[in-house]
Amino acid sequence: MNTEKTAKKTRARIVAIFAVLALLVAACGSSTEEEASTATEATNAPEPTAEVMEDESMEEGAMEEGAMEDAMMGAFGPGCSAVPADGEGSFAGMADDPAGTAASNNPALSTLVTAVVEADLVDTLNSDGPFTIFAPANPAFEAIPEDILGAVLADKDLLTSVLTYHVIAGESLSADDLAGNTYTTVEGGEITLAANGEGVNDASVICSNVPVANGTVHIIDSVLLPQVAVDAIATLTGESAMEEGAMEEGAMEDETAMLGASGPACGAVPADGEGSFAGMADDPAGTAASNNPLLSTLVTAVVEADLVDTLNSDGPFTIFAPVNDAFAAIPEDDLNAVLADKDLLTSVLTNHVLAGESLSADELILAETVTTVNGGELSIEVNGGEFTVNGVNAICIDVPTANATVHIIDGVLLP
Numbered sequence: 001m002n003t004e005k006t007a008k009k010t011r012a013r014i015v016a017i018f019a020v021l022a023l024l025v026a027a028c029g030s031s032t033e034e035e036a037s038t039a040t041e042a043t044n045a046p047e048p049t050a051e052v053m054e055d056e057s058m059e060e061g062a063m064e065e066g067a068m069e070d071a072m073m074g075a076f077g078p079g080c081s082a083v084p085a086d087g088e089g090s091f092a093g094m095a096d097d098p099a100g101t102a103a104s105n106n107p108a109l110s111t112l113v114t115a116v117v118e119a120d121l122v123d124t125l126n127s128d129g130p131f132t133i134f135a136p137a138n139p140a141f142e143a144i145p146e147d148i149l150g151a152v153l154a155d156k157d158l159l160t161s162v163l164t165y166h167v168i169a170g171e172s173l174s175a176d177d178l179a180g181n182t183y184t185t186v187e188g189g190e191i192t193l194a195a196n197g198e199g200v201n202d203a204s205v206i207c208s209n210v211p212v213a214n215g216t217v218h219i220i221d222s223v224l225l226p227q228v229a230v231d232a233i234a235t236l237t238g239e240s241a242m243e244e245g246a247m248e249e250g251a252m253e254d255e256t257a258m259l260g261a262s263g264p265a266c267g268a269v270p271a272d273g274e275g276s277f278a279g280m281a282d283d284p285a286g287t288a289a290s291n292n293p294l295l296s297t298l299v300t301a302v303v304e305a306d307l308v309d310t311l312n313s314d315g316p317f318t319i320f321a322p323v324n325d326a327f328a329a330i331p332e333d334d335l336n337a338v339l340a341d342k343d344l345l346t347s348v349l350t351n352h353v354l355a356g357e358s359l360s361a362d363e364l365i366l367a368e369t370v371t372t373v374n375g376g377e378l379s380i381e382v383n384g385g386e387f388t389v390n391g392v393n394a395i396c397i398d399v400p401t402a403n404a405t406v407h408i409i410d411g412v413l414l415p
Contacts, residue, residue, distance in 0.1 A: 074174075077198070078264055078386075078395040078410050079137060079206030079219050081325045082108040095211040099133055100125035102212040108219065111138045119160045129214035130172035132183075134191070134200055137207075139268035140222045158229060161187050165226040172215045175208040189226035200224065206264040221267045260360075265323065265395035265408055268294055281400040285319055286311035288401040294408060297327040305345045315403035316358035318370075320378075320389055322412045330412065350374040351415040358405045361387050361397040376415045389413060 073091045075083070083106060084090045094102035100122040103109045112135055116122055125131065165187040173183075179197035182190050191200050198205050200220060207219035261269075261277055269292065270276045280288035286308040289295045298321055302308055311317070327335060338345050350373040364370065364380045365387065371377055378389050387394040392411035399406040 073211050074209045075207055075211070076175075076209060077205060077207040077219070078393045079108070079221070080210075081329060081410050082137070083207065083210075085329075091210065094217075096213060098126040098214040099129070099131055099212045099217060102217070103135060108137050108207075109135050112136055115159065115163060119156060119163050121160065121163055125167075127214070130170065131215035132168040132171055132173040132178070133212075133215060133217045134166045134203070134205075134220050134224060135210075135217050136166070136203075136223045137219050137221060139265075140203075140220070161226055162223065162229050165189055165191070165224050165229070174216060175205065175218065178218075185226070187226050187228075189228070191224060204264040221264050261396055261399045263394065263396040263408070265294065265410075266399075269396065269399075277399065280406075281402065283402055284312040285315070285317060285401045285404040285406060288406070289321060294323045294396075295321055297324045298322055301327075301339065301345060301349060304339055305342060305349055307346065307349060311353075311404075313403070316356065317404035318354035318357055318359040318364070319404050319406045320352040320392075320394070320413060321399075321406050321408050322352070323395070323408055323410060326409065326411045347374050347415050348412070351376045351378075351413050358403075360405060361394065361407060364389075364407075372415075374415055378413065 073095055075091055084093075087093055087105075088097070089105035089107060093105060097105065100113075100116065103116070103125070104113045116125065125133070165185050167186045168183050168191075169186050171177075175197035178193040178200075180193060180195040182192045184190055193200050197208065200218070201224050203220040203222040203224060205218045206221050210217040210219060270279075273279055273291075274283070275291035275293060279291060283291065286299075286302060289302070289311075290299045302311065311319070330338075338348060353373045354370055355373050359367070359370070365382055367380060369377055369379055379391075381388050381391075387397055387407075389407070389409060390413055392409050392413060394407045395410050396408040399408060
């Protein structure tokens with residue numbers, strides 16, 4: 001096995017390491033809970049009351065586009081939709097807190113926070129700074145090989161090395177500042193940013209320019225590994241161990257495993273089983289969606305509208321599938337009203353479907369405008385390298401199913 005392949009396989013396994021750290025920390029008992037108290041203190045804040053929500057500048061609970069931009073405080077990217085709209089975990093709430101505390105209030109970063117607590121780095125990240133931090137989102141931590149997990153947990157220095165490789169000290173850098181440049185991290189290794197600022201090493205930046213009181217955070221879709229960690233893990237586990245276990249990053253990036261799908265949210269698709277790319281490719285769209293945890297709310301709506309059999313028919317179809325967060329962004333009363341009106345629900349869902357063609361992203365871009373099953377028209381554009389449908393970002397494109405091509409999107413397309 002050559003060095004590059006070994007490094008890629010090692011990266012795959014460490015990407016998965018931290019997903020169970022939360023369970024391990026909880027099992028350590030009250031002493032670990034006391035260590036974590038600084039990072040998690042703010043998470044017990046009560047939910048905002050109905051009166052408070054009514055006082056905010058939102059018409060019937062739906063934030064206007066301009067107000068949303070203000071609330072995001074300059075943050076942008078497909079992963080930003082996972083950040084709470086209000087409270088201490090919102091963009092405004094995190095802007096008031098130093099990085100360690102801010103991360104603990106953001107549910108998209110809960111697994112990272114657990115790892116930071118385990119490495120005793122909370123106080124460091126809460127110090128004056130300034131810092132630039134690349135924060136892996138929860139989906140980056142999955143598919144844990146037990147041998148690698150045990151090796152890292154037994155070596156605090158190794159865990160610290162991995163985490164500090166995600167931090168630039170002394171500067172609070174925006175995506176524009178970072179674009180196309182190389183920086184030395186706290187760990188001592190170098191990281192290189194893509195020319196557009198939307199990638200760092202092999203990871204995609206899915207929510208850029210998140211403000212915290214002592215720096216700027218950029219949420220990424222995978223864990224960054226310094227060379228020292230790659231070498232150490234290879235030494236600790238041996239090459240044979242690196243060849244075993246769950247699907248590795250190299251395989252996930254391989255065209256066979258991804259089956260042509262691409263985009264920042266593709267990393268949240270299960271690595272194997274019926275909900276994986278290979279698994280979904282064997283099933284018609286209705287069944288495939290039911291096996292994908294990203295689409296559970298959409299599946300509920302499809303069942304409610306009695307459209308499962310339709311989506312499982314011969315097709316072919318092109319389907320724009322909103323992720324769970326897209327539905328969560330709709331005010332609860334409005335969502336319930338749509339679910340209660342079968343005709344309206346059917347109209348909304350069929351506005352996400354093209355019948356008679358299974359179109360790739362490239363084919364859609366060439367078409368520019370397409371007509372949906374309910375008769376509506378969708379505009380396809382490429383903005384800043386991002387594929388959009390009526391202005392909604394496609395975050396995992398060209399997902400194959402047996403009777404359709406699915407493009408996972410981060411918003412609901414309303415007719």
